[in-house]
Amino acid sequence: MYSVNYHRAASVADAAKLVKSGDAKLLSGGMTLIPAMKTRLAAPSDLVDLSRIKELQGVKVSGKTVTIGAATTHYDVANDEKLRKACPAFAHLASLIGDPAVRYKGTIGGSVANNDPAADYPAALLALGATIVTNKRQISAAKFFTGLFETALKDGEIITAVSFTAPAKAAYEKFRNPASRYAIVGVFVAKGKDGVSVAVTGAGDDGVFRSKEIEAALAKNFAASALDGVKVSAKNLMTDLHASADYRASLIAVMAKRAVAAANA
């Protein structure tokens, strides 16, 4: 790892000031950034640690509105009793990230800001029509995730929370790479008052996306059987050493079917 200057931010305002120094990066759980720095894929001059800022931590559920602080760990998301009642699919998704040690450190804000094309949270946030709240503005998930490791965040902008309305039904199904545990394909389905939405992670050439084919099939009939014979196009899907685009296309339909069955269970 190259040399770096560490700063522990006391508040979001403090962090916003500190992040202006040099080529600084925000540090949350560090489960992606620290390994990237170790391999010198990332070499920030300064790190601004957000993980001890109390105002960024915790899950709030009020009626159907769920708000999760950016520095809330995957462990705390997975185990929050109120969230498990309001949107069990979201808590379950958090319990599938990484391994137990990673879930203790990694945070939702860090994952969302990094926008790894195989990360789990982006699929949930896109399908739920979530809002990403920063220290400057509110951004809809549809506008936030802009490409591979790309987001609408401006330099130095800090995610403070994500919020969404708990759907009537939802589920997440993930086909994992057996070694890395990342999604080869992950599908989040949600049925709310605005209809059915289906978001796919792990598969898109440009990161997370909504599957129009699956959504169309489920709009009339939210049942696993509605997806019988539905073909997902392999266009714009990733091919890598783990899976071809065609295989991923096939997996999207299978995972969507399982997710709908789980949501209806």
Place this chain on the structure above:
Amino acid sequence: MSDVSFVVNGKRVSGAAEDRTLLVHFLRENLGLTGTHVGCDTSQCGACVVHVDGKAVKSCSMLAVQASGSTVVTIEGLANGADLHPVQAAFKEHHGLQCGFCTPGMIMTATDMIARHPEGLDEATVRTELEGNICRCTGYHNIVKAILAASKTMAKASKGRAKQAA
């Protein structure tokens, strides 16, 4: 450089470290606590697992300065003098190790796992929860047996204590 100060295995320690120093290197090189191992260096293998503020985390994926102000427990801090911790005793009894390299991380993960499952553990849960710890000798079978046995022993011991308290 930053001043790093935390409580390790019950003792307050402090020292100066470069900000880029990983917690595992601080423990091993500054404090001489070489029980915590560096296995893969890519945060996959879990040989470096220690407890920071009561949570089992990978000390190779955390800066020492991030842990400043925290309470850290390493494998050296588990036993009570010459009496092994129940998880250590179970690993010995069930031969839960072959070469022993992954063992400190396995044991630190196991103690955390047992604490999170006071209702008891089954084999499937133990195997799932061990996904962040790799044993290169592939000695998982006895590791799982040892963790299940330790979980039972510790449940009995805590019931015993509860009775005494009542």
